[in-house]
Amino acid sequence: MSPFGRPLADGDRLEVAGAVVNLKVNRRARRVSLRLDRTRREIIATAPSARRLPEAAAFARERASWIAERLAELPSGAPVLPGMTLEIFGEPVRLEQGSGRARWIEAEGEIPARIVAMGEGEGFARAVTLIIRRRALAVLTERTAFYAARLGAPMPKVTIMDAKSRWGSCRPGPRGGPGFIRYSWRLALAPFEVADYVAAHECAHLRELNHGPRFWAHVKDLVGDERPHRAWLREEGARLHAFGRA
Known part of the structure; x- marks a missing residue:
């Protein structure tokens, strides 16, 4: 069931494994897929149609370990200090x-x-x-x-x-x-x-x-x-x- 009390829509954002998962519809896509947006530090879950967005959301939850691993690979922030x-x-x-x-x-x-x-x-x-x-x-x-x-x-x-x-x-x-x-x-x-x-x-x-x-x-x-x-x-x-x- 959608956490929004309505059908999932393009642009909805979920949280999985501490990461933001951005649901996207790409009508040229042939299947549901996940990718890491390194700049935004979020996961893009793509579906070929709005009807398959629940499938994309479920796939993201199934791949929670993969998501956590990808986030851990990102560079962490560091304070700006004299001497750097x-x-x-x-x-x-x-x-x-x-x-x-x-x-x-x-x-x-x-x-x-x-x-x-x-x-x-x-x-x-x-x-x-x-x-x-x-x-x-x-x-x-x-x-x-x-x-x-x-x-x-x-x-x-x-x-x-x-x-x-x-x-x-x-x-x-x-x-x-x-x-x-x-x-x-x-x-x-x-x-x-x-x-x-x-x-x-x-x-x-x-x-x-x-x-x-x-x-x-x-x-x-x-x-x-x-x-x-x-x-x-x-x-x-x-x-x-x-x-x-x-």
């Missing part, structure tokens, strides 16, 4: 505790770049995250300007978000004017080449609002073979989303 060294766009950056406003200090000689922030615990983590977000906005805005110019498109407005499902999104502007692109600030924790690919990907949407052949032709023209970057995000995305989560 992060990689921001592939550059080593040391976190230091200090007085005054949180700030980014560029690398000098053999001394790596630093983020200096005051406070302890969550306060220190929030200050560090703010600086990383600012760095992400600056770098991704510059790369967006570069690729928009390559495509002959008006420079879009760039903002930063913390979405769990997307690394970026693009919305066209009115009447062919400048569009709007949003990026996950967590791309700053990825290698520069990976974040740069996402910028190229979103800029390609300024010309093609789809993922058809012409869209991918734009991407390949901008960054070459995109497959290694997409693979990196699939494999490492969960680690980026775990950053700063206790």
